[in-house]
Amino acid sequence: MQVPATFAYERADSVPHAIALLERYGPDARIVAGGHSLIPMMKLRLAQPEALIDINGLAGELGRVAIEREGEGEELAIGALVRHAELLDSTAATDLFPIFRDAERVIADPIVRNRGTVGGSLCQADPSEDLAAVFAALGATAVIQGPGGVRTVPIREFHRGPYETAVEPNELLIQLRVPVRPGTGSAYEKVERRVGDWPVAAAGAVLTVEDGVITSAGIGLTAVGAEGFHAPEAEELLTGRPPGAEAFAEAGRVAAEHCEPHADQRGPADYKRHLAAELTRRALTTAAGRI
Amino acid sequence: MRVTVTVNGQPHTREVEPRLLLVHFLRDELGLTGTHWGCDTSNCGVCTVRLDGVPVKSCTVLAVMADGHEVTTVEGLERDGELDAVQKGFVECHGLQCGFCTPGMLLTARWLLDRDPDPDEATIREAISGQLCRCTGYENIVRSIKWAAAAEQEARS
Numbered sequence: 001m002q003v004p005a006t007f008a009y010e011r012a013d014s015v016p017h018a019i020a021l022l023e024r025y026g027p028d029a030r031i032v033a034g035g036h037s038l039i040p041m042m043k044l045r046l047a048q049p050e051a052l053i054d055i056n057g058l059a060g061e062l063g064r065v066a067i068e069r070e071g072e073g074e075e076l077a078i079g080a081l082v083r084h085a086e087l088l089d090s091t092a093a094t095d096l097f098p099i100f101r102d103a104e105r106v107i108a109d110p111i112v113r114n115r116g117t118v119g120g121s122l123c124q125a126d127p128s129e130d131l132a133a134v135f136a137a138l139g140a141t142a143v144i145q146g147p148g149g150v151r152t153v154p155i156r157e158f159h160r161g162p163y164e165t166a167v168e169p170n171e172l173l174i175q176l177r178v179p180v181r182p183g184t185g186s187a188y189e190k191v192e193r194r195v196g197d198w199p200v201a202a203a204g205a206v207l208t209v210e211d212g213v214i215t216s217a218g219i220g221l222t223a224v225g226a227e228g229f230h231a232p233e234a235e236e237l238l239t240g241r242p243p244g245a246e247a248f249a250e251a252g253r254v255a256a257e258h259c260e261p262h263a264d265q266r267g268p269a270d271y272k273r274h275l276a277a278e279l280t281r282r283a284l285t286t287a288a289g290r291i
Numbered sequence: 292m293r294v295t296v297t298v299n300g301q302p303h304t305r306e307v308e309p310r311l312l313l314v315h316f317l318r319d320e321l322g323l324t325g326t327h328w329g330c331d332t333s334n335c336g337v338c339t340v341r342l343d344g345v346p347v348k349s350c351t352v353l354a355v356m357a358d359g360h361e362v363t364t365v366e367g368l369e370r371d372g373e374l375d376a377v378q379k380g381f382v383e384c385h386g387l388q389c390g391f392c393t394p395g396m397l398l399t400a401r402w403l404l405d406r407d408p409d410p411d412e413a414t415i416r417e418a419i420s421g422q423l424c425r426c427t428g429y430e431n432i433v434r435s436i437k438w439a440a441a442a443e444q445e446a447r448s
C-alpha cells in the first residue's frame with residue numbers, strides 16, 4: 001500500500017488566497033490541482049511537500065475556455081484548472097485548433113482526463129508531457145500570478161528543464177493564451193506503446209498560410225529531448241515557403257537532427273529520432289490539409 | 292481534519308488525516324468495499340467512483356478533496372431494491388468473471404449512457420479504456436453495456 005507522508009492541507013477560496021497560503025507555508029508547499037501527477041509522486045515519496053494548497057474550488061476563476069478580444073485580434077484563453085476532458089469537449093477550442101482534439105484524445109484515458117488539468121500538465125513539466133508540445137506549437141503565452149501581480153511568459157521560455165518551470169514557488173499559473181489567426185491549420189501525431197500511455201514520441205504542427213506561402217509555422221515535440229518542446233530550425237525553414245510534401249519532409253529531418261532523445265523503456269534513441277522526423281512530417285501534412 | 296462526504300445520498304462525517312486516499316476512506320472508514328483497490332497507480336480503474344457525477348480514480352484523490360461533495364459508489368447504483376440497467380446487462384451477458392473490475396466498469400458504463408444513450412461499439416471501448424479487466428472479458432463487457440443501452444431505449448419508447 002502506497003501512502004503519502006503527512007502534510008498540511010489547505011483549500012484556497014480564490015487565487016489571491018492561494019498565493020497568500022503559498023507565502024505562508026513557504027517553498028515546501030505545493031499547489032494541488034487534479035493531483036494525478038503529484039499524488040502518485042507523493043505515494044512513492046518522490047515528492048514530500050509539507051503543505052498542499054488545493055485549488056479545485058477555483059473553477060469559477062480558473063476553469064474557463066473562452067475566445068477573447070485582444071487588441072486588433074482574438075485569443076483563445078484556457079484557464080489552468082480546465083480538465084483534459086473539458087478541453088476535449090470544448091468545441092470553441094477544438095474547432096479553432098483541432099490539435100487539441102488530436103492530442104486530448106490520446107492523453108491518458110477518459111477517467112484520468114476527468115481529473116487532470118491543463119495547468120497541472122504544464123507545471124509538472126514532465127519531459128514527455130503532451131500538452132507541452134501542443135502549446136509550444138501554438139506559440140501560446142502563459143499567464144502567471146504572484147504576490148506582485150500578473151505577468152506573462154512565452155510558452156517557449158516557460159519550461160526550464162525536466163520538472164522545472166518559470167513559475168516561482170509563490171506563484172500560480174492561471175491561464176494559457178493562444179493567438180487566433182485566420183488561415184491556420186493544426187494537428188498532433190503521437191506514437192504510444194498502448195492506449196492511454198505516455199508518448200514514445202509525439203509532434204504537433206500549427207501552420208498559417210497566406211497567398212500560398214507559409215507565414216507562420218509552429219512545431220512542438222515531446223519525449224525526444226527537444227529544447228523548449230519545439231523545433232525552431234525546422235520552423236524557420238518552412239517560413240516563406242509554399243506548403244508541400246518536400247518541405248514537410250525536410251522540416252521533419254531538420255527537427256529530428258536537433259533533438260536529443262534518450263533510450264528508455266519506451267524505446268531506443270534512434271527509433272525516437274526517426275519518429276520525431278516522421279511524426280513532424282505527418283502533423284505538418286495534416287495541419288496543411290485543415291487550413 | 293473533519294470532513295463530511297455525501298456517499299450514495301447519505302452524508303458521512305469523519306475525522307481523517309489529509310493523506311487518506313478516497314478509496315481507503317470508502318472501504319475502511321465507511322465499509323463500502325464495493326469500490327475495489329488494485330494497482331494503486333491510477334492505471335487500472337477498479338477504484339473508479341463518481342465524484343459530483345464525474346468518474347474519477349479514487350486511489351488518486353484525497354478524501355479531504357471530497358469534503359462537501361457527492362460520491363457515488365457501486366453500492367449506490369441500485370434503486371429501491373432494483374438493479375440499474377447496466378448491472379442487469381452484466382448479469383444477462385456474463386459481463387463479469389472474477390468481478391474485480393466490475394464496480395469500475397459499471398460506474399463508467401452508467402456515466403457513458405447518461406451522456407450518450409446509444410453508443411456504438413467504438414464509443415463503448417473508448418469509454419472503458421481506462422479500466423483493465425484482468426480476466427480480459429472485454430467482449431462480454433461491451434455486450435453488457437449494449438444490452439443496457441437497448442433495454443433503456445426500449446423502456447423509454
Ligand SMILES: Cc1cc2nc3c(=O)[nH]c(=O)nc-3n(C[C@H](O)[C@H](O)[C@H](O)COP(=O)(O)OP(=O)(O)OC[C@H]3O[C@@H](n4cnc5c(N)ncnc54)[C@H](O)[C@@H]3O)c2cc1C
Pocket residue numbers: 030031032033034035036037038039080081106107108109112115116117118119120121122123124128129130131167171172173174196197198199332333334
Ligand atoms: C495513468 C496516467 C496516464 C497519463 N498519461 C499521460 C499522457 O499520455 N500524456 C500526458 O501528457 N500526460 C499523461 N498523464 C499526466 C496527466 O496529464 C497529468 O497527471 C495531469 O494532467 C497533471 O495535471 P494535474 O492537474 O493532475 O496536476 P497535479 O498533479 O495536481 O500537479 C502537478 C504539478 O503541477 C503543479 N501545479 C498544478 N497546477 C498548478 C498551477 N495552476 N499553478 C502552479 N503549479 C501548479 C503542482 O504543484 C504539481 O507540482 C497521465 C497521468 C496518469 C495518472
Ligand code: FES
Pocket residue numbers: 327328329330331332333334335336337338339348349350351
Ligand atoms: S487502484 Fe486506482 S486505478 Fe488501479
Ligand code: FES
Pocket residue numbers: 386387388389390391392393423424425426427428
Ligand atoms: S472480471 Fe476479472 S478483472 Fe474483469
